[in-house]
Amino acid sequence: MVVVSRRALLEGTAALLVGLQAPAAVAQTSRQDTAVLNAWVRISADDRVTLLLSQAEIGQGISTTLPAILADELGADWSRVTVENSPVGPDYQNPRIHWMFTGNSESIQSFAPHLRRMGAAAREMLITAAATRWSANPADCSARDGAVTHGPSGRRLTFGDLAADAARLPAPANPRLRPVQETRIGSSIPRRDIPQKVDGSAVFGIDFKVDGMVYAAVRQAPQFGASAARFDAAQVTGMPGVIGVYPIPNGVGVVAEHFWQAKTVLDRLDVTFADGPNAAVSSASVERQYRAALESGPWNTIVDKGNAAAAIAVATDPIVREYGSPFQAHAALEPMNCTAAVTADGCDVWGPIQGPELARIVASSVLKLPPERVRINWTYSGGGFGRRLLADFVAQAVILSKAAARPVKVIWTREEDMTHDFYRPATLARLKAVVGADKRPAAIAATLVSATQLQPVTAAPLPDHVDPLATEGLEETRYEIPNFRLDYHKPKIGIPTSVLRTTGFGPNIFAIESFIDELAHLAGADPHGYRRALLANDARALKVLDLAAEKGHWGAPLPARHGRGIVVYEAFDAIMAHVVEVEVDGKKAVRVNRIVTVADPGVVYDPGIATSNLEGGVVWGLTSAMKSEMTFDKGAAVETNFDGYDMVHLWETAREVETHLIAGLGDKVGGIGEVGPVGIPPALANAIFAATGERLRAMPFARFGYTLA
Numbered sequence: 102m103v104v105v106s107r108r109a110l111l112e113g114t115a116a117l118l119v120g121l122q123a124p125a126a127v128a129q130t131s132r133q134d135t136a137v138l139n140a141w142v143r144i145s146a147d148d149r150v151t152l153l154l155s156q157a158e159i160g161q162g163i164s165t166t167l168p169a170i171l172a173d174e175l176g177a178d179w180s181r182v183t184v185e186n187s188p189v190g191p192d193y194q195n196p197r198i199h200w201m202f203t204g205n206s207e208s209i210q211s212f213a214p215h216l217r218r219m220g221a222a223a224r225e226m227l228i229t230a231a232a233t234r235w236s237a238n239p240a241d242c243s244a245r246d247g248a249v250t251h252g253p254s255g256r257r258l259t260f261g262d263l264a265a266d267a268a269r270l271p272a273p274a275n276p277r278l279r280p281v282q283e284t285r286i287g288s289s290i291p292r293r294d295i296p297q298k299v300d301g302s303a304v305f306g307i308d309f310k311v312d313g314m315v316y317a318a319v320r321q322a323p324q325f326g327a328s329a330a331r332f333d334a335a336q337v338t339g340m341p342g343v344i345g346v347y348p349i350p351n352g353v354g355v356v357a358e359h360f361w362q363a364k365t366v367l368d369r370l371d372v373t374f375a376d377g378p379n380a381a382v383s384s385a386s387v388e389r390q391y392r393a394a395l396e397s398g399p400w401n402t403i404v405d406k407g408n409a410a411a412a413i414a415v416a417t418d419p420i421v422r423e424y425g426s427p428f429q430a431h432a433a434l435e436p437m438n439c440t441a442a443v444t445a446d447g448c449d450v451w452g453p454i455q456g457p458e459l460a461r462i463v464a465s466s467v468l469k470l471p472p473e474r475v476r477i478n479w480t481y482s483g484g485g486f487g488r489r490l491l492a493d494f495v496a497q498a499v500i501l502s503k504a505a506a507r508p509v510k511v512i513w514t515r516e517e518d519m520t521h522d523f524y525r526p527a528t529l530a531r532l533k534a535v536v537g538a539d540k541r542p543a544a545i546a547a548t549l550v551s552a553t554q555l556q557p558v559t560a561a562p563l564p565d566h567v568d569p570l571a572t573e574g575l576e577e578t579r580y581e582i583p584n585f586r587l588d589y590h591k592p593k594i595g596i597p598t599s600v601l602r603t604t605g606f607g608p609n610i611f612a613i614e615s616f617i618d619e620l621a622h623l624a625g626a627d628p629h630g631y632r633r634a635l636l637a638n639d640a641r642a643l644k645v646l647d648l649a650a651e652k653g654h655w656g657a658p659l660p661a662r663h664g665r666g667i668v669v670y671e672a673f674d675a676i677m678a679h680v681v682e683v684e685v686d687g688k689k690a691v692r693v694n695r696i697v698t699v700a701d702p703g704v705v706y707d708p709g710i711a712t713s714n715l716e717g718g719v720v721w722g723l724t725s726a727m728k729s730e731m732t733f734d735k736g737a738a739v740e741t742n743f744d745g746y747d748m749v750h751l752w753e754t755a756r757e758v759e760t761h762l763i764a765g766l767g768d769k770v771g772g773i774g775e776v777g778p779v780g781i782p783p784a785l786a787n788a789i790f791a792a793t794g795e796r797l798r799a800m801p802f803a804r805f806g807y808t809l810a
Contacts, residue, residue: 136264138223139272140192141171141216144264148247150177154184155193156212157203157455158294159485160717161774162710165292170213170706173285174220174278176227177260178247184293189457189477201458202558204487204600206673206772213706213770221276223267230266231258287764289709294481305481306438306453307512314440314508315344317501318363320372321352321521324736325596327377329353337366346370347504349497356505360512379595379736384428387594387733391529394550395423400588401566403576407584412544416535420623422616424532425799426608427730429525430738430746431601435483436518441498442508447474448499453482456490462560463492464499487600490558491523519746520738524731525601526552526594528608530575532616540624541634544584545616547575549609552592557599566591570600574609574779579642579671580617580635596733602721603775606672607782608800614668614783615798618790628787629655629667641765642669645678645699648761653680653697662686663694664791666784673772675702676765679719681755681784685792690810691802693723693755696781701763702771711773712760718777719758724749726782727809730801753809 134146143151152171158164168184187193194201196215224244231249232239241252248259281287297303322328332353334346342362346355353372357363413419439452441464448468454460457477465472482489494511502509513521528551537543554570556563572589601607621631629650636642646669650656655665662685669678682695696719705711728747732739740746765771786797789807797805 136268138226138264138268139219140187141219142175142223144260146261146264148178148181148259148261149183150175150181150247150260151183151185152177153187153193155187155201156208157453157479157482157485157489159203159453159455159482159489161208161714162292162294162707163203163208164294165290166209166707166710167212167216168293169285169290171216171220174217175224176244176246179290181247186479189461194458201456202490203455203485204490205604206675206775208774209706210674210770210772213704214768217278218276221278222272225273225276226267226270227260227263229270230263234258234263234266286704286706287708289707292710298481303481305435305483306440306451307435307483309440309451309480309510311440311442311451311508314510315356315358315505316360316363317354317356317498317509317511318360318367319349319352319354319497319511319513319517320367320370321349321517322374322377323520324374324377325379325382327351327374327379327736330373330375332370332372337370340366344505344507347501349500354497354501354511356501356507356509360510364514377736382595382736383734384732387527387596390592390594391527391550394590394592395529395531395548398588398590399566400548400590402586403572403589404585404587406586407544409544409546409584409586412535412584413533413546420534420536420620422532422619423798424530424612424615426528426611427800428527428596428598428733429601429725429729430519430522430731430740431484431486431488432519432743432746432748433482433484433486433488436515437488437494437513438511439494439498440508440510441495441502443468443499443503447476448502449476449478450495450498451478451480452495452498453485453489454479454492454495455482455485455487456492456558459490459558459560460492460495463496467496467499468503486602487558488522491599515743516741519741522731522738523557523597523599525607526554526571526596526598528571528605530609530612532612534616534620536620536624539634540620540626541631542582542620545582546586546588547612548588548590549575550590550592551605551608552594552596552598554598554600554604557597570604572609573604574606574670574672575613577671578613579639579669579676580632581638582635595736603672603779606775606779607725610668610670610672610779611782611786611800614670614780615786615796618666618783618787619796622790627656632667632669636669641701642671642676645669645676645701645763648763649678649680649697649699652699652759652761653682653695655680660684662792664788664793666787666789666791668780668784668787670780672776672779674769675700675771675773675776677776677780679780679784681781681788683785683788683792685789686810689805689807691727691785691789691807692810693785695757695759696755696784697759697761698777699761699763700773700776701765702773702776703765703767703769705762705764708762711762714773715760715777716758718775718779719781720749720754722778722781723754723785723809725778726785726800726802727807728801728803730803749809
């Protein structure tokens with residue numbers, strides 16, 4: 102048996118890639134009028150405070166919350182704070198995983214405690230500088246609103262007055278954090294990015310411009326793993342605006358003065374693509390492969406608590422159910438794009454990038470340059486969802502810039518984006534249970550088949566049959582189940598797959614929460630009460646579950662063909678519960694009347710931003726449950742645009758969405774950005790069952806004729 106935790110594997114991967122480097126102390130003056138107190142805090146003589154941000158703003162509000170945490174601990178005047186994206190380097194790596202990326206609900210979890218320490222360290226340096234100047238006791242001084250004040254005398258010096266002196270001091274090793282009651286933790290503030298996004302001044306990757314920039318359109322081989330066998334560049338040479346036609350790893354790119362010139366020329370270009378190794382891959386072939394694996398493995402045992410296998414083997418009538426989820430595309434509103442400028446000095450890259458460290462590794466490898474000569478700059482992203490952790494579009498921009506000897510912006514069309522994604526993999530899970538005299542599960546054994554999620558966003562190979570991201574949601578549960586076993590198989594399927602706004606939590610929570618609901622029904626028990634019994638010794642989870650039931654009006658009478666579904670789960674160290682209320686007509690049109698969400702992520706730094714993340718996730722979860730499915734034929738994606746890959750529309754969303762936050766355990770911090778969608782599919786499926794009596798064990802529910810009304 103091989104057991105590998107997500108954290109251990111991510112940390113090991115990071116060590117292989119870049120080495121584990123402790124952040125270097127930075128205490129220097131970068132310009133004559135700007136002092137650098139540490140890697141995150143710069144203060145100018147005119148009292149401007151610049152705070153650095155290492156996480157990409159992809160709509161989750163992180164460009165507000167993290168700088169606000171840092172500014173609060175520092176004591177800065179928020180109205181005089183400027184936020185800048187950091188460079189790529191060890192100082193800005195995730196402190197828990199030692200790798201630089203935005204995703205996995207890690208931003209607040211990993212950086213909030215770290216930035217509080219960085220802010221506190223800079224604050225103590227400023228206070229020490231002021232106390233030294235006054236010959237005063239530092240304990241009598243405080244830092245607030247951009248100034249240090251001496252309590253007994255009332256003397257006051259601004260941060261700008263003190264910054265140069267403070268930057269010469271050693272950074273304290275263990276700075277004192279402010280007591281929570283002296284901070285703005287738990288208070289909402291306006292998001293810094295919203296005004297720019299409203300007035301149109303926000304710069305997304307697709308908006309970015311640099312002097313001398315030209316544009317590229319790309320056409321990639323339809324089949325996964327295939328390449329261009331030939332193309333006739335002479336056919337389009339001399340057309341208006343054309344600069345050149347160049348090969349890229351799996352296709353061809355046309356560079357022109359304007360994007361539509363490049364696209365028009367590319368549409369006319371005669372390109373022949375060779376068949377690749379995946380020409381026979383289809384949705385049907387993958388389904389057969391998954392089914393065969395589910396029957397025979399081989400298996401990697403992830404969890405083996407008690408002796409579930411033996412308990413089920415001797416049972417005369419175990420309860421067996423199967424649950425499936427489909428391939429899904431990221432389908433970000435802003436398609437993949439990147440700008441690169443390759444010069445004799447190195448390479449500059451600008452774009453909507455979630456994985457700047459991997460992007461630098463890829464660009465430096467393509468150009469055979471030392472990584473320090475590649476500078477990665479990220480912009481706002483029009484949706485990320487994990488797709489922009491990868492660097493295939495970065496490599497294209499770098500290759501085409503070098504070939505054209507110009508700064509080049511690559512823009513994918515929607516069709517390129519949809520058909521050359523790294524899709525969330527389909528999953529197939531079989532759950533077996535034996536119940537005791539109390540009708541509760543005495544043993545559960547789960548077998549899971551899922552292609553990799555982690556491999557594409559790492560540069561180190563995963564062991565065969567191991568992917569800790571794919572098993573999340575099944576390998577841990579807060580339910581008391583005396584005997585539990587999880588076996589996992591990782592097939593190689595010829596379709597590129599990766600993470601998509603949740604790891605395995607999405608499909609796996611769908612499986613386990615659907616199964617628990619079925620067990621409750623077979624036991625003749627109320628689904629809320631059944632879950633309560635399985636959480637009898639978990640006060641924290643019970644609090645979340647019970648509040649959801651209360652706010653969701655659980656148990657209140659409903660008309661015919663109306664139903665409520667309930668779920669409770671843990672994902673990304675946050676405990677969540679949903680109650681979904683629906684009505685379903687005779688034609689299987691589902692009207693979602695109400696969704697109640699309760700979340701306990703531990704410390705809630707900004708309730709407004711946390712709530713917007715959760716409620717956006719609710720809408721995403723409805724799309725995932727009802728509509729989203731990619732299919733494949735002859736080694737290529739079938740759906741090419743939103744006409745075939747539909748999203749939930751405004752009129753189809755829940756009529757009421759209600760969110761409640763519980764600030765839980767002390768200083769424990771859980772994730773928020775990716776948890777919102779996770780529990781909506783099983784809660785919706787459970788509600789549809791309550792309304793109709795039909796169990797939906799595979800997504801999307803459109804497969805079974807259900808639509809949103």
